[in-house]
Amino acid sequence: MTAARAQLVAQARAAIAAGSKSFAAASLLFDPATRERVHLLYAWCRACDDLADGQDMGGALAARDGQEGERLELIRDLTARAMAGEATGHPAFDALGVVAAECGLTQGMADDVIAGFALDAAGWQPRSEGDLMRYCYHVAGAVGVMMAVVMGVSPQDADTLDRACDLGLAFQLGNILRDVAEDAAADRCYIPAEWLAEMDIPPGQHMHPAHRPALVALAARMADMAQAHESAARIGAARLPWRSRWAVLSAANIYGAIARKVRARGPAAWDARVHTGKGAKLVLVARALRQVFAPPPPVPQMPRWTRAELIAMAQAGG
Numbered sequence: 216m217t218a219a220r221a222q223l224v225a226q227a228r229a230a231i232a233a234g235s236k237s238f239a240a241a242s243l244l245f246d247p248a249t250r251e252r253v254h255l256l257y258a259w260c261r262a263c264d265d266l267a268d269g270q271d272m273g274g275a276l277a278a279r280d281g282q283e284g285e286r287l288e289l290i291r292d293l294t295a296r297a298m299a300g301e302a303t304g305h306p307a308f309d310a311l312g313v314v315a316a317e318c319g320l321t322q323g324m325a326d327d328v329i330a331g332f333a334l335d336a337a338g339w340q341p342r343s344e345g346d347l348m349r350y351c352y353h354v355a356g357a358v359g360v361m362m363a364v365v366m367g368v369s370p371q372d373a374d375t376l377d378r379a380c381d382l383g384l385a386f387q388l389g390n391i392l393r394d395v396a397e398d399a400a401a402d403r404c405y406i407p408a409e410w411l412a413e414m415d416i417p418p419g420q421h422m423h424p425a426h427r428p429a430l431v432a433l434a435a436r437m438a439d440m441a442q443a444h445e446s447a448a449r450i451g452a453a454r455l456p457w458r459s460r461w462a463v464l465s466a467a468n469i470y471g472a473i474a475r476k477v478r479a480r481g482p483a484a485w486d487a488r489v490h491t492g493k494g495a496k497l498v499l500v501a502r503a504l505r506q507v508f509a510p511p512p513p514v515p516q517m518p519r520w521t522r523a524e525l526i527a528m529a530q531a532g533g
Contacts, residue, residue, distance in 0.1 A: 220313055224251045226306045227258035234261045237469045240496050244462035245366075252318060252365045255310040259297075260328070260358055262307030263290050267332035283336035290329055298322045318365050327357035330529060341407045345520070345528060350405065351387040352380065352525040359383030360522075363451070366459045378451020380522040381444040382467060388441035389474035392434055396422060396485040406433060427482050438478040443518040445471045449511040461507045468499035468506075 231239045231254055242253050266286050293303045297312035298320075314320065331353030341347040363379035364370055391398075391405045398404060399422045404411075411421060414429035421430055445467055452463045472491050477484045491499070 223258075223306055223310045223313060224254060227251075227254040227310050230254075230258045230261050230307065237491060237496065238466065240500070241462050241466040241469060244458055244465055244500070246456070246458045249366055249459060252314045253362065255314040256320075256361060256365055258307040259294075259311035259314075262305070263294075263329065263332060266290055267335055283338075287329075287333055287336045290332060294325050294329060295322070298325060314365060319370060320361055320364055321370075324357065324361050324364070327353060327526075327529070328361070331355075331357070340404050343409050344407050347391075347405060347407050348384065348520040349525050349528045351384045351391075352522070352529065355383035355387035355390075356380040356522065356525065357383070359386075359448075366455055366463075368455070375451045375454050377522045378448050380525075381451070381518060382448035382463065384518075384520070385441045385445035385448060385467070385474075386470045388437050388444070389470055389477070392437055392441070392477045392484075393473050393489045395430070395434075397488070406437075410436070422485070431481050431484070434484060435478055438474045440518070441471070441474040443514075443516070446512070446514045447518055449506075450514065453511045457507055461503055464503035464506045465500045468503050469496055472499060 231242060235257075238257065242250055242257075245253055267283070267290060293305055293308040294311065296303050297308040298315055300312060300316065303309055303312070311320075311325070315325075331350060334350055334353065339350075341350060357380070359379040359382050360376050362383075363376055368375050368379065370376070395406070399419075402419075404419070404421065406421060408418065410433050411418065414426070414433060416426045416429055420426060448467060449464070452460050452467070455463060469491055472495070473489055476489045476491075480486075480489070
């Protein structure tokens with residue numbers, strides 16, 4: 216490893232430790248080479264997310280300041296330069312350049328992720344369930360595809376990449392569920408407008424106490440969708456090398472617990488932010504080790520939304 220690469224790896228490791236304790240814990244289970252590459256890719260994702268939202272390591276969302284378009288263009292420019300093999304002067308984007316060259320990540324893969332930041336920069340909110348899932352594809356499903364390639368999955372192995380996308384979709388649905396109150400405080404809502412209308416919840420009023428029973432019902436609906444995508448993802452995890460399989464299943468257990476906990480809390484789901492404690496994480500990691508050596512459980516029904524369909528929606532602009 217060159218000194219420059221070693222420094223990028225160290226900076227990426229620090230970024231993941233600060234930005235996501237859950238993912239940092241799961242990433243320790245990868246073999247050393249894969250772990251370094253996962254960290255390098257994560258550093259880019261984290262930097263893009265923070266730049267787009269005006270955050271610091273996923274902290275409180277900044278108020279919209281009119282600079283979203285400029286920040287988005289900076290992300291696009293730095294990413295394109297990194298993918299072209301140029302030094303950007305920004306460690307997280309240089310990290311992307313390194314891992315892209317080593318693993319065959321493409322500009323198109325990166326563009327799919329950046330499209331999610333573009334939606335947020337535009338102040339976009341989902342109208343339909345399809346809109347919600349297209350957003351989840353860009354901000355998490357497409358990241359899952361990139362992560363799978365970093366783990367050694369061939370870009371031509373469409374079915375395994377589909378399953379990696381499913382895991383990202385499950386993660387994002389869980390994150391949306393957990394963050395409903397925080398997003399509302401920042402004047403954001405990722406619950407489809409059509410869902411809210413079905414429950415007679417006026418726009419912008421979903422956190423009002425009078426609508427809590429209806430919101431709980433919508434949360435259960437989203438949790439069911441997250442569970443379906445998580446179950447499908449486990450099929451793909453079974454095809455990975457055992458240490459990557461352990462890491463992915465650990466992440467699935469840890470992040471999946473978020474959606475399940477939100478659903479279990481019912482009306483109290485957003486009184487305090489749901490999290491998974493260190494002891495619970497260890498239990499879920501140990502459970503994942505047992506799952507590594509067992510066949511994935513059968514999926515009663517594959518999820519409604521597929522990667523191919525979401526890509527087609529994205530290409531059509533909706």
